[in-house]
Amino acid sequence: MSDLPGRNDPCYCGSGKKYKHCHMKVDQESTKDRLMRAAAVQFVRRDLLKYAREEKFALYFAAALPLYWHDYYTLETADEMSEEEALRFFDWYVFDYIHTNEDGREEPRIIDQYAQDRWDDLAVPQQPIVTLWRGGMAAGGYELLSYEGQLLQLRDIVTGDQYEVYTSGGRGAVEVGEIILCRVLPSTEYADKAEWSFSTTGAYIPRDEIGDVAAQLAQAKEQYLTQHPDADHQAFMRRHNIILIHHALEQAKLKGRPPVARLDPNRSDKKKQLIIRQMRRLRR
Numbered sequence: 001m002s003d004l005p006g007r008n009d010p011c012y013c014g015s016g017k018k019y020k021h022c023h024m025k026v027d028q029e030s031t032k033d034r035l036m037r038a039a040a041v042q043f044v045r046r047d048l049l050k051y052a053r054e055e056k057f058a059l060y061f062a063a064a065l066p067l068y069w070h071d072y073y074t075l076e077t078a079d080e081m082s083e084e085e086a087l088r089f090f091d092w093y094v095f096d097y098i099h100t101n102e103d104g105r106e107e108p109r110i111i112d113q114y115a116q117d118r119w120d121d122l123a124v125p126q127q128p129i130v131t132l133w134r135g136g137m138a139a140g141g142y143e144l145l146s147y148e149g150q151l152l153q154l155r156d157i158v159t160g161d162q163y164e165v166y167t168s169g170g171r172g173a174v175e176v177g178e179i180i181l182c183r184v185l186p187s188t189e190y191a192d193k194a195e196w197s198f199s200t201t202g203a204y205i206p207r208d209e210i211g212d213v214a215a216q217l218a219q220a221k222e223q224y225l226t227q228h229p230d231a232d233h234q235a236f237m238r239r240h241n242i243i244l245i246h247h248a249l250e251q252a253k254l255k256g257r258p259p260v261a262r263l264d265p266n267r268s269d270k271k272k273q274l275i276i277r278q279m280r281r282l283r284r
């Protein structure tokens with residue numbers, strides 16, 4: 001907000017009054033609001049990650065990790081995941097993974113169980129974030145249509161729906177026409193910049209690796225809908241967005257590079273060691 005006037009300068013709104021007698025107070029409130037929202041988002045994100053690693057989810061974790069990574073990582077090698085990979089896995093695990101118990105019944109997602117177990121412990125600004133995230137979309141694949149700085153225009157490769165997304169990291173190495181793998185969520189921290197943002201750092205499928213992945217998804221959806229005629233697109237994606245991950249993994253393997261191309265290969269893995277330590281603890 002460095003482009004705001006000084007206290008005694010004329011206000012930007014054109015009222016002719018000094019800034020301090022005009023819009024200064026409103027601007028300060030909105031900054032405070034934004035900071036509060038950002039702090040709440042950060043808390044819920046961390047708390048969810050902690051909750052997802054509780055002992056009661058040990059069976060979930062044991063089933064979900066090899067499913068997601070297609071055995072690229074196993075329970076034994078889970079701590080070799082980079083920070084980006086760990087965050088991407090946990091995002092899918094918390095928001096999309098549906099565990100099937102021994103009788104074949106589907107359990108509620110971890111985000112749903114979290115809301116049920118922890119609701120009363122959450123502070124007032126934290127509760128609406130949980131509600132927003134529970135109602136959010138499953139992770140999917142989005143074609144990059146165009147971009148301007150940190151604003152990306154995306155198109156869902158299955159539904160064709162378009163989204164304007166703000167991402168502080170920008171498009172990274174992704175070119176127009178390539179596919180970003182991510183979860184698009186209603187914007188909380190950057191609500192003033194765009195309606196949508198990313199849940200966590202995305203990955204992408206380079207142009208020459210896209211192949212028939214959209215067709216694979218369309219076919220899986222058709223099949224799913226014959227068995228579950230009342231299901232909506234999100235119910236389908238939660239159970240089948242793994243197709244995108246597996247396609248990306250397979251392509252990476254063919255090229256002999258690390259799994260799933262990162263959006264921005266130059267960003268550092270700052271929290272890597274922390275996540276790895278947490279993974280070790282979980283396996284004990």
Ligand SMILES: [Zn+2]
Pocket residue numbers: 011012013014015022023
């Ligand atoms: Zn003003």
